[in-house]
Amino acid sequence: MCGISGVVSFHPIDDRLYEGVHHLEYRGYDSCGVAFLENRHIEIRKDIGTVDEVDTKRNLRHLAAHVGIAHTRWATHGKVTRENAHPHTSCGCEFAVVHNGIIANYKELREELKKKGHKFGSETDTEIIAHLIEEHFVRCGDVERAWVGALRQLQGSFALAMISPHEPEHIFCARHESPLIIGVGAESNYVGSDFNAFIDYTKNTVILDDGEYGVVSKDSYSVKSLRSGDVIDKAVTVIPWDSELSRKGGYPHYMLKEIHEQPQAVRTALNIASDDIATVADMVMAAKRTYLLGVGTTYYVALYGQYILATLADLDVSSVSSDEFRYIDKTDASSLVLAVSQSGETYDTVMSLRHAKERGAKTAAVVNVVGSSIARMVDHVILQGSGPEVCVVSTKAALVQMLLLTRLALEIGVRRKVIKPAKHREYEAALTALPGEIETLLNEQSGIIRAAAYRHAHIQNWLFLGRGIYYPIALEAALKMKEVTYIHAEGMPGGFLKHGTLSLVDDKLYTLVMAPPPSCGELHAMTMSSVEEVKARGGFVFGFSYDEKDDIFSERVALAPTHELISPFLPLVGAQLLAYFTATALKRNVDKPRSLAKSVTVA
Numbered sequence: 383m384c385g386i387s388g389v390v391s392f393h394p395i396d397d398r399l400y401e402g403v404h405h406l407e408y409r410g411y412d413s414c415g416v417a418f419l420e421n422r423h424i425e426i427r428k429d430i431g432t433v434d435e436v437d438t439k440r441n442l443r444h445l446a447a448h449v450g451i452a453h454t455r456w457a458t459h460g461k462v463t464r465e466n467a468h469p470h471t472s473c474g475c476e477f478a479v480v481h482n483g484i485i486a487n488y489k490e491l492r493e494e495l496k497k498k499g500h501k502f503g504s505e506t507d508t509e510i511i512a513h514l515i516e517e518h519f520v521r522c523g524d525v526e527r528a529w530v531g532a533l534r535q536l537q538g539s540f541a542l543a544m545i546s547p548h549e550p551e552h553i554f555c556a557r558h559e560s561p562l563i564i565g566v567g568a569e570s571n572y573v574g575s576d577f578n579a580f581i582d583y584t585k586n587t588v589i590l591d592d593g594e595y596g597v598v599s600k601d602s603y604s605v606k607s608l609r610s611g612d613v614i615d616k617a618v619t620v621i622p623w624d625s626e627l628s629r630k631g632g633y634p635h636y637m638l639k640e641i642h643e644q645p646q647a648v649r650t651a652l653n654i655a656s657d658d659i660a661t662v663a664d665m666v667m668a669a670k671r672t673y674l675l676g677v678g679t680t681y682y683v684a685l686y687g688q689y690i691l692a693t694l695a696d697l698d699v700s701s702v703s704s705d706e707f708r709y710i711d712k713t714d715a716s717s718l719v720l721a722v723s724q725s726g727e728t729y730d731t732v733m734s735l736r737h738a739k740e741r742g743a744k745t746a747a748v749v750n751v752v753g754s755s756i757a758r759m760v761d762h763v764i765l766q767g768s769g770p771e772v773c774v775v776s777t778k779a780a781l782v783q784m785l786l787l788t789r790l791a792l793e794i795g796v797r798r799k800v801i802k803p804a805k806h807r808e809y810e811a812a813l814t815a816l817p818g819e820i821e822t823l824l825n826e827q828s829g830i831i832r833a834a835a836y837r838h839a840h841i842q843n844w845l846f847l848g849r850g851i852y853y854p855i856a857l858e859a860a861l862k863m864k865e866v867t868y869i870h871a872e873g874m875p876g877g878f879l880k881h882g883t884l885s886l887v888d889d890k891l892y893t894l895v896m897a898p899p900p901s902c903g904e905l906h907a908m909t910m911s912s913v914e915e916v917k918a919r920g921g922f923v924f925g926f927s928y929d930e931k932d933d934i935f936s937e938r939v940a941l942a943p944t945h946e947l948i949s950p951f952l953p954l955v956g957a958q959l960l961a962y963f964t965a966t967a968l969k970r971n972v973d974k975p976r977s978l979a980k981s982v983t984v985a
């Protein structure tokens with residue numbers, strides 16, 4: 383949801399702003415730009431397009447300046463035009479601002495500023511901030527006071543960075559409900575939406591909290607409260623990831639790399655201390671009601687969590703999409719809200735947690751990004767340690783989240799005496815086998831799935847069916863297909879089909895079915911009856927299936943026999959590959975699908 387990068391340095395910026403926004407492009411990529419100080423003037427270079435396209439047109443590299451800010455945009459207010467691209471400046475071009483978030487009261491502020499004679503060059507909410515700072519500066523003559531005065535007038539969410547020739551050695555930055563961090567380097571300091579903005583240069587970061595602003599110079603920084611102006615002593619967090627991990631490492635796309643990282647990500651998650659899982663289990667056991675929250679993929683992870691807790695722990699929890707939670711939130715001090723988020727910054731999930739906390743609920747989360755808002759705001763966080771997920775489309779993070787909810791369900795199942803010790807040992811062994819089984823699937827089935835994807839890439843409509851715990855898997859698989867291929871794919875429970883959607887089935891609509899192993903008994907039989915229903919209407923059914931006797935599929939990807947507990951994970955990996963290869967067949971922008979952003983930090 384827009385990426386911010388900034389550098390202030392003893393040395394020329396050179397390519398560092400370009401690299402910063404390049405590494406943040408997964409947050410938004412419809413336009414981008416830089417502002418830097420040259421001979422005490424602000425120079426702006428911006429345009430529509432990706433960072434590389436704008437670099438070709440405007441040259442964002444080899445900058446001799448020592449102070450600069452940059453932005454890659456995901457449009458919210460105003461169309462994708464050069465005028466609406468950031469940075470934005472004040473009338474006299476004395477303040478340049480980049481922004482992530484939404485200013486709720488921008489219309490009122492814009493009208494007031496217009497009356498005072500300010501002229502606007504864009505349709506954005508961001509531009510008013512530059513003019514507001516200018517307005518305050520005219521009165522007080524001090525950049526920091528003008529900055530603070532302007533910020534205090536803003537309502538809504540913002541992460542901001544600003545430069546001005548009146549303070550040529552500084553970057554001003556601030557955060558309220560949108561992430562912003564400072565990178566503490568040697569002879570250079572940085573600002574960024576996240577550490578990808580500067581991970582090549584430093585792993586030391588200072589994470590701003592809501593209501594804080596920073597003043598960053600070449601060799602120092604200070605963080606202050608926006609309300610009181612008091613200096614805040616902030617800890618330096620060392621990012622545990624290497625910049626190499628954020629690179630493609632020989633794969634054509636991050637999505638394929640991240641699919642292939644799943645065995646390792648699962649191993650890491652299996653090594654997360656049992657105490658960490660036990661703490662959340664304590665919280666679930668103590669709560670009268672547990673809500674599992676996520677949105678998009680993480681909602682499907684939460685739904686998976688609902689099924690696995692019911693299955694293994696005989697426990698009834700509610701999974702709710704974070705964007706809807708506010709409408710049904712009945713939490714109180716006896717409730718637990720357990721959120722799932724890769725980025726830890728998703729606005730709807732952050733807001734739902736905040737709301738639940740205000741009502742006295744306990745909170746916990748499974749999060750991938752260390753130091754993210756959600757990781758810091760909850761009572762207990764399980765950091766999943768899956769490493770950076772750069773592709774906008776979530777794969778390894780989601781699969782690991784499902785695995786961690788399975789571990790949680792096992793822990794609670796044992797405590798509630800639903801799972802006997804021998805069964806528990808069997809389940810543990812199944813989980814330990816999962817990384818190897820994913821590896822086998824990737825090695826042995828990728829070619830088959832790729833060929834199928836290329837064969838069927840012309841199909842415009844898909845139904846993805848699953849029953850029981852395969853239902854959230856089918857939903858997640860359909861979302862992968864939609865996101866990365868732009869093909870319509872609708873996930874639903876197998877039993878739901880005959881209540882309406884069956885009317886769509888013809889030879890042009892393809893159906894994908896996730897079939898459980900035959901050891902699942904009735905679930906397997908019922909799933910196969912859905913296959914029959916579609917076939918009887920002349921539909922083509924593509925199946926991920928464990929049983930060679932499942933011979934009614936029009937086309938079948940054979941999965942190696944496995945334990946029931948981990949059986950939903952393997953068709954999920956298969957479906958990730960199907961979506962990926964269909965996207966490459968259609969020459970889609972795999973890592974940055976149109977209209978999407980990795981981290982949705984606005985309402």
Ligand code: M6R
Pocket residue numbers: 677678679680722723724725726727728731774775776777865978979980981982
């Ligand atoms: O960072 P989060 O996990 O909180 O993000 C939630 C969704 O925005 C995210 O899962 C989205 O649906 C992805 N594009 C899925 O691939």
